[in-house]
Amino acid sequence: MTTPAMEATGVTVAYGATTVLRDLNLRVARGEIYALLGGNGAGKSTTLNAFLGFLAPQTGSVRVCGIDVAADPLAARGQLAYVPENVALYEHLSARENIDYFLRLAGSDRTGATMDATIDDALRAVRLDPAAWTRRLGGYSKGMRQKVAIALAVARQVPLLLLDEPTTGLDPQATSEFNTLLQDLRARGSAIFMVTHDLLGAAEVADRIGFLERGHISHEVAASGAEHYDVRDLYRRYAGATNAAARPEAA
Numbered sequence: 001m002t003t004p005a006m007e008a009t010g011v012t013v014a015y016g017a018t019t020v021l022r023d024l025n026l027r028v029a030r031g032e033i034y035a036l037l038g039g040n041g042a043g044k045s046t047t048l049n050a051f052l053g054f055l056a057p058q059t060g061s062v063r064v065c066g067i068d069v070a071a072d073p074l075a076a077r078g079q080l081a082y083v084p085e086n087v088a089l090y091e092h093l094s095a096r097e098n099i100d101y102f103l104r105l106a107g108s109d110r111t112g113a114t115m116d117a118t119i120d121d122a123l124r125a126v127r128l129d130p131a132a133w134t135r136r137l138g139g140y141s142k143g144m145r146q147k148v149a150i151a152l153a154v155a156r157q158v159p160l161l162l163l164d165e166p167t168t169g170l171d172p173q174a175t176s177e178f179n180t181l182l183q184d185l186r187a188r189g190s191a192i193f194m195v196t197h198d199l200l201g202a203a204e205v206a207d208r209i210g211f212l213e214r215g216h217i218s219h220e221v222a223a224s225g226a227e228h229y230d231v232r233d234l235y236r237r238y239a240g241a242t243n244a245a246a247r248p249e250a251a
């Protein structure tokens with residue numbers, strides 16, 4: 001069996017006396033799109049932070065492409081790209097300049113024409129309008145910024161992409177373009193793990209949807225071929241998860 005792109009086994013995370021994740025088990029295969037849903041405060045960002053190595057679980061293990069995040073956080077982070085809800089890139093630089101800068105920061109030794117070709121290929125892959133490539137990010141919309149952040153992931157050729165609420169604040173057109181982009185990335189072999197409140201968007205693109213409730217995955221559903229999901233069933237489960245999140249002590 002190939003190593004999963006990401007895997008959490010028996011993970012517990014507590015902030016002081018408050019346990020947020022308890023016995024979390026999660027596995028995302030290479031080339032799979034996984035959407036994690038859960039109410040506010042359910043622990044979705046905490047889960048991302050554990051995979052990013054920003055916090056150390058009290059128990060259990062977190063692995064990225066087989067690398068134990070606690071043992072080697074830098075190597076683990078080298079395998080993934082993280083796109084936060086509000087993308088942080090340089091406003092006074094263009095899309096091309098931002099990618100060039102961050103690729104060098106990530107240790108790329110590409111130069112000249114090779115670097116240019118890498119950047120152009122990535123920007124084409126995310127379908128950013130070529131007219132915008134050399135414009136400063138200061139004038140970009142949220143959807144355009146997100147494309148630049150994802151283009152950086154494409155250029156780095158990392159096998160795993162982590163996204164926190166990627167479609168919040170995108171209009172329907174941008175959301176639909178974004179979903180197409182995720183499918184393109186999957187076709188390139190990337191695994192994608194996204195935290196979202198957009199149930200319908202998740203049902204459109206994800207191979208599996210997990211519901212985070214009371215600190216662990218309470219339900220996990222898989223898209224079966226072209227049939228996709230029973231959306232009414234998903235709504236019922238999601239409403240259940242959000243209600244439970246509002247009552248963290250509920251058994």
Ligand SMILES: Nc1ncnc2c1ncn2[C@@H]1O[C@H](COP(=O)(O)OP(=O)(O)OP(=O)(O)O)[C@@H](O)[C@H]1O
Pocket residue numbers: 015020038039040041042043044045046047
């Ligand atoms: N650094 C921290 N210190 C203490 N408590 C924290 C910290 N970070 C998160 N929490 C608490 O942990 C719980 C889970 O937070 P988290 O941010 O993971 O939720 P979330 O599912 O991402 O929510 P949202 O949908 O609002 O983004 C919340 O009760 C939150 O208040």
Ligand SMILES: [Mg+2]
Pocket residue numbers: 044045046
């Ligand atoms: Mg969050």
